Structure formats: structure tokens, C-alpha cells
Amino acid sequence: MSGFAAYLVFFLIVALTYSIVTMGLNLQWGYTGLFNAGVVGFFAIGAYGTAVLVGPDRAQLIGGFGLPFPVAVIGGMVLAALAALIVGLATLRLREEYLAIATFGIAISIQLVALNFEALTGGAQGLVGLPRPLFELFGSPGAYNMFYLCFVAVIAILVYVALEVAVRSPWGRMLKAVREDETAARSLGKNPAAIRLQVFVLGCTLMGLAGGLYVGFIGYVSPLDFLPILTFQIWAMLIVGGSGNNLGAIVGAVGVWGLWTMSGLGISRLLPVAYQSQGGAIQVILIGLLIVLTLIFRPRGLIGETEAVSRHTR
Amino acid sequence: MLQALADGILSGSIIALGAIGLTLTMGILRFANFAHAELVTWGAYMALAVLGLTGAFLGPIAPFSFGIPLIFATLVAAVLTSLLALAIDWLVYRPLRQHTNHLTIVFGSFGVSLLVRMVILLIFGGAAQYYSRTLQIAVPVLPGMRILPDQLFTLGITAIIVVGLHFFLQKTRLGLAMRALAENPELARVNGLDTRVVVRWTWVIGASLATVAGVLYGLTVQLRPEIGFHLILPLFAAVILGGVGNVFGAVIGGLIVGLAESFAVLIVPAGYKMAVPFIILLAVLYLRPTGIFAGSVGGAK
Numbered sequence: 372m373s374g375f376a377a378y379l380v381f382f383l384i385v386a387l388t389y390s391i392v393t394m395g396l397n398l399q400w401g402y403t404g405l406f407n408a409g410v411v412g413f414f415a416i417g418a419y420g421t422a423v424l425v426g427p428d429r430a431q432l433i434g435g436f437g438l439p440f441p442v443a444v445i446g447g448m449v450l451a452a453l454a455a456l457i458v459g460l461a462t463l464r465l466r467e468e469y470l471a472i473a474t475f476g477i478a479i480s481i482q483l484v485a486l487n488f489e490a491l492t493g494g495a496q497g498l499v500g501l502p503r504p505l506f507e508l509f510g511s512p513g514a515y516n517m518f519y520l521c522f523v524a525v526i527a528i529l530v531y532v533a534l535e536v537a538v539r540s541p542w543g544r545m546l547k548a549v550r551e552d553e554t555a556a557r558s559l560g561k562n563p564a565a566i567r568l569q570v571f572v573l574g575c576t577l578m579g580l581a582g583g584l585y586v587g588f589i590g591y592v593s594p595l596d597f598l599p600i601l602t603f604q605i606w607a608m609l610i611v612g613g614s615g616n617n618l619g620a621i622v623g624a625v626g627v628w629g630l631w632t633m634s635g636l637g638i639s640r641l642l643p644v645a646y647q648s649q650g651g652a653i654q655v656i657l658i659g660l661l662i663v664l665t666l667i668f669r670p671r672g673l674i675g676e677t678e679a680v681s682r683h684t685r
Numbered sequence: 686m687l688q689a690l691a692d693g694i695l696s697g698s699i700i701a702l703g704a705i706g707l708t709l710t711m712g713i714l715r716f717a718n719f720a721h722a723e724l725v726t727w728g729a730y731m732a733l734a735v736l737g738l739t740g741a742f743l744g745p746i747a748p749f750s751f752g753i754p755l756i757f758a759t760l761v762a763a764v765l766t767s768l769l770a771l772a773i774d775w776l777v778y779r780p781l782r783q784h785t786n787h788l789t790i791v792f793g794s795f796g797v798s799l800l801v802r803m804v805i806l807l808i809f810g811g812a813a814q815y816y817s818r819t820l821q822i823a824v825p826v827l828p829g830m831r832i833l834p835d836q837l838f839t840l841g842i843t844a845i846i847v848v849g850l851h852f853f854l855q856k857t858r859l860g861l862a863m864r865a866l867a868e869n870p871e872l873a874r875v876n877g878l879d880t881r882v883v884v885r886w887t888w889v890i891g892a893s894l895a896t897v898a899g900v901l902y903g904l905t906v907q908l909r910p911e912i913g914f915h916l917i918l919p920l921f922a923a924v925i926l927g928g929v930g931n932v933f934g935a936v937i938g939g940l941i942v943g944l945a946e947s948f949a950v951l952i953v954p955a956g957y958k959m960a961v962p963f964i965i966l967l968a969v970l971y972l973r974p975t976g977i978f979a980g981s982v983g984g985a986k
Binding site: 404406408457458460461462465467468469471472473475476477479480483484486487550599603606610648649652653655656658659660662663666667670 | 716796806914917918960971
């Protein structure tokens, strides 16, 4: 495989992993109107949970359970769901903003644990040398990456199909009802707080799944992969693609990740070495502008939500 | 122990100044402004820039490390920060207010916070900076408790501002209008209150207090582009602890958060200090979501 094709495979694996996170966020924000400001935290819990469960036994480190990869990923998802439950139970019966503030807080706290709880997370070095699922079966890293791309793509498609079925079900219509008019939903005997909690936990579980897949691919975890900027990137992916639309979430993930990668490449080529850190700031400014400008000028994003209510009244 | 008490009150009073502005905007404009803490950073750096332009035209006033130039710079910075806050409101929040989902504006404030922080990083760089290189000698106040003169100044100025703001909100026409708008926006509007004027002054007051908080932070700690990012959580914890829209509550909330942070370091490794406001926040939301002193808006729906 040529260098470019190999890079494209690598790029797509990461982009599709993020698309799963974005679909989780879409369920929360796009369909139910829940503001999750700590996306990176739930992604990190899934990743670290998987890493601790799948990792080989090592001296000085807690964990090292050496579990099979699928079991470890499910473990990571359960941990992400538990974290979501703690935050969700505290905030989902209160003003909507409180969820935003609390999720922002848990993401910061998780980052601190990842950096400081060295016995569990390996601290700043992270956990390295984690087994990659089925790696022995493939002769070369290139072939393995092709396999992993297919694997992540299948999972992303499964998540997509499952979500599409879910949001078209009576349960899915209830989500929009809660988002649009809580009082009306309540008067129809629905329990908005319970629905919000279900959606929030489910969305965070998907973020945890993506974290596990990410670890399986790169074979290590490091706190550097879970910086707060990732939350902003995922948000940009969702609203650029069009919140309330799962296909939009996937398109946005690939598009924004492509934009980020290319702007990074451009800056590292064009800017002199002395100005590289400023280049990083410019990249982040692009993400910020993307979010603010899309919100103001094209709130529907590229694809956007299809209007569901007016089908019979048109 | 005593030193932790002093440090906690000091950082708590800076948090309190930031939290007053946040609680006012949350109470009156009714959204959680994630960009408020960036106004603290912006104010601190604007003061640094003004100081750089004017130079220290008068020497420091003993025993403090600063003099008239920094006070002048703070006033100019307060104006510049107010202008930024008004510009953000006009450019970003005003168009987003028309959205049906009012969280869109919270979302926008997230993007704004990122932009302000990165612009500061671009202009001023990421390295720590200081208003003055003057070395100060800590004054032993009590056995086992040493305080820098600048830190005493910080406490004094916070106390003056809080008392002044209290009288402003209780006695002046504008202060009363702000409270009316926080308590019942429809009723305030029906009674002929020009809400746009009140909203404008809310931004000016919030931004000016944020500037003072930023300058005091720069004076007693250091200037870094991440000041605001690290303050987001303490500010929200203080506001919710004190009750949204409650100025006095924000001050007490700020002091509690500051003290909790400095005492927590005695028990847990310092690396976890930033998680303390989150723990406080969770505890408040579980136990008493309206805050200690129920705010005008209240936490419960």
C-alpha cells in the first residue's frame, strides 16, 4: 500500500470512531436537546476502562485482567454508563444548563484521574503495549489496519441502523416530544426526566464504545488523546453535519476530522518551527469559528433534521 | 492549617468576584455563560497590555508591588472587557436568542470561550507573565500564617466591591431594575422597563468585575491564557452553591469553593485540586439544587 492509501485508512478509522461518538451526542443533543459538555470524558472512560481490562498483568499497576477484547470494551461501556448515571441523576430533573455544567466538570475530573492516578492509568505516560484484537492473524500492519477499518465501519453502521430504528420507534418520537414541549409530553403520561436519563446514559455508552474501539486500534492510552478540545471537535462534527440526523453525524465526523487534519498538515508545512504553537491556536480558532458561525448562519448544518410533524398536515 | 485558611480566603475572594458577574448574567440573561470566565483572562491581559503601553510612570506604592499605573490599567481594561462582552452579546448571543432551544446560546458561549482563549494565546503567547517583578516579603499575620501585602489588598478590594454592589442593587434605580428583571422578566417588561438597557449594564458590571478578578489573579498568582478555563468550574460551583442570581450567595459560594480547594490539598494530592469544585457542585445538585440561599431563578424547574 502506498503511503497515502495507508494514511487514508488510518484517517478513516479515527474518523469513523469519532462518528460513533458523534452519533451518541446526536442522540443526546440532536434528538433530545441534552447538552453534554464533557464528551471527551465519557470517551476517555471507555478507552481507559477497556485498556485496564484488556491489558496484561504488570507490576505496580492495578488491573491487568487480560480479558478478551469484546469483554473489555463492554466493561468500558458499562463504566461510561455508570459515570453518566451519576451526573444524570444529579442534574436531569433540574434546569437544562446544569447538565452542561456537570458534564463539563466530570470531564475535567476524569482528565485529572487519568493524569494523576498512576497506579491505574499510567499517569502522563499512559498504558502502552496493549493487545490489539486478532493482530496475530494478519501478516502486516497495513493489512491489519484494513481489517480494523472494516471492523470499525461495521460497528458504525450497526450503531447507525440501531439508532435509526430507535428514533423512528414510539420511544424515538417521545424524545422529540420531550425536547419540543415537555409539558405536553408530561400531560400524555410520559416521564420526561426518566426519558432524558435513558437517552443520556445510552449516548454516553456509545461514547464509551468508541473509546474502546480507539484503544483497540492504537494499542495504548495516553492522556494526550483525551484533551478538552476533543469535546469541541465532536460538537463541531455534529452541528456541521446537522444535528438531529445520524447520517449528518457521520458526514460531519469525517468532514470536520478531515478539515482538522488538513489544517494541521498545512500549518506544520507552512509555518516556521518557531510559530508552531501559534499554529495550534489557529487550528482551534477554526473549530471555534466553525461552531459559532454554523450556529448563527446554518443551524441545520449540512444535512439537518427532517421535519417529521408536518407529514400529514402539509 | 492557618496558611490554608489564608490561601483559601484569598483564592475564594477572586472566585467570588468572577462569580458575582456570572450569577448576574445567569439570573438576568437566563443562560449559563461558559465564556464568562474568559472575560477574567481577557481583563487580566488587557491590563497587562495597557501597563506595557503606559509603562510604570509612577513607582510602586510601598508595601505593594504595584502603583497608580496598574490601577489605571485596570480601569482601562474594565472598559475594554465590557466592550468585548457587549460585542459578543451583539454578534453571537443576540442572533442565537431567537432559537427555540435556549440551550443553543449556551452552546454558542462554548464556542466563544474557545475563541477568546485562543486569541489571547495568539497575541500574548502561552508563557506565564507578571505585572511586576518586584519581590515582596510576606508579612506574618498570625503564627504560621504569612500574607503578602498584595494579597491583603486583594481581600480589601473584594470586600469594598461586594459592599458597594450591595448598595447599588438595593438603592439605585438601575440596581432595582436588574433585580426586577432577574426575579420576573415579564412583569419587569410590562412595567415599562427597558430590558435592553438593563442587559447592557449587566454585561458591563459583570465584565468589569471579571477584569478586577483577573488583575487580582495576575497580581497574586500569575497571568496565563488558561486562567479562565481553570476558573469555569469554580465559578459555576460558587454560583450554584450560592443560588443563581444571588450576589451575596455568589460571594459566600466563592469563599467556600476557595477554602475547600485549599483545604483539600492537605488531604488529597494537589493534582486533584481542580476536581474539588466538581465534587461540591455534585453535592449541591444532589442535596440542595436551589443553593444555600435560594436564588431568584432557582435550580429546580
